[in-house]
Amino acid sequence: MELVNLLLRSFFLAILLSNVTAHLSRQRREITHSEDCPTPMTKGTTPNLEHIFVGRCLEFQQIHSSRYNCPGARVNCSDAWLKFKEAVVGQDPCNINDNAYDELLDLIPIEFADDMTLFWSGTNKLAHGYAAASPTTSTLEDSMLGYMVNGLNWCSSEGSDEYSSDPCPDQEPDSCTHTSTGVFWASVSTMLAKQASGIAIVMVNGSSPWPAFYNGSFFAKYELPNLDPDKVTNVRIIVAHNIGGPINEQCGRGSVKTMQELTAARGLAYTCEGTPRDVQSFQCVENAGHAECQPRTDATGGIVREGKMRKRIRTQTEPASSIS
Numbered sequence: 001m002e003l004v005n006l007l008l009r010s011f012f013l014a015i016l017l018s019n020v021t022a023h024l025s026r027q028r029r030e031i032t033h034s035e036d037c038p039t040p041m042t043k044g045t046t047p048n049l050e051h052i053f054v055g056r057c058l059e060f061q062q063i064h065s066s067r068y069n070c071p072g073a074r075v076n077c078s079d080a081w082l083k084f085k086e087a088v089v090g091q092d093p094c095n096i097n098d099n100a101y102d103e104l105l106d107l108i109p110i111e112f113a114d115d116m117t118l119f120w121s122g123t124n125k126l127a128h129g130y131a132a133a134s135p136t137t138s139t140l141e142d143s144m145l146g147y148m149v150n151g152l153n154w155c156s157s158e159g160s161d162e163y164s165s166d167p168c169p170d171q172e173p174d175s176c177t178h179t180s181t182g183v184f185w186a187s188v189s190t191m192l193a194k195q196a197s198g199i200a201i202v203m204v205n206g207s208s209p210w211p212a213f214y215n216g217s218f219f220a221k222y223e224l225p226n227l228d229p230d231k232v233t234n235v236r237i238i239v240a241h242n243i244g245g246p247i248n249e250q251c252g253r254g255s256v257k258t259m260q261e262l263t264a265a266r267g268l269a270y271t272c273e274g275t276p277r278d279v280q281s282f283q284c285v286e287n288a289g290h291a292e293c294q295p296r297t298d299a300t301g302g303i304v305r306e307g308k309m310r311k312r313i314r315t316q317t318e319p320a321s322s323i324s
């Protein structure tokens, strides 16, 4: 009997040891892997930039868009690549001309239907998820040019007819005011704002430690100032809060108040609301278990479908989900 016990104990010990060894060697492999491969992000020009740019251009027209289906409306992707590249190569990477991308913008303009344009600031993740779920709402990154270039990095090297292989300089207020990417996003943000018509949505972050409306943001510098009061009937300001808070900014206060005043001063009508129901419903897909996302019940236990959203509750146990 004792011998059987001993054999059983040795057997389980062996299994335990082999599991621990396998776990440690897996961990070692992961550590070695991350040491070999410091980071997939590069601060230099994105590797395979041309292939990605042209590939996305073809893909967008072929798969995502009905607009470019007619042969006459198709964009020549090699032509677009040349215009994109020639806009900056050879130039000082800190002094790109404001109009450098004009030919590219003429080739691939942004033209959304009425009520469709959604601007975002500090709400990258939420705004794009919301727009993806709504067929009548589009962000810059849903436009063909925004889609093609989103997430890419590139910079020139003075006198060279190729992109730089060094880390790209950051845009700086005094020393490096006009980078390749900075001028590109300023130009397309301006174009996006100028074409907006009907209701224009802007979704800002009321839970961030930063101001919801920040005068250094692209929205403040290039989008709000370029909305056309003759075309935009209402600016629908959405101050979105994380499920579970915090509520750092609200309509009529702080930087949101400043944004409302600037909007009105430009002759634009606006409305302002804290996280509306459609946005919160979308947030609840990712936070289904949170108290704020539970259906309200009445005294009989039935689900209440009408009326206002439940009061926001901030709990210690449920972490806030990030919208930025």
Ligand code: NAD
Pocket (backbone or CB within 6 Å): 118, 119, 120, 121, 122, 123, 124, 139, 140, 141, 150, 151, 185, 186, 189, 192, 210, 211, 214, 216, 217, 218, 219, 220, 223, 324
């Ligand atoms: P953003 O979210 O890119 O930048 C806001 C950021 O500014 C915050 O995330 C924060 O890091 C920073 N910030 C906020 N307050 C600050 C403060 N007081 N001091 C220092 N930093 C502060 O939003 P954005 O700049 O408004 O750009 C987004 C808008 O512009 C969108 O509407 C889009 O159309 C366009 N855009 C898109 C891209 C892109 O890469 N797809 C790039 C630029 C612009």
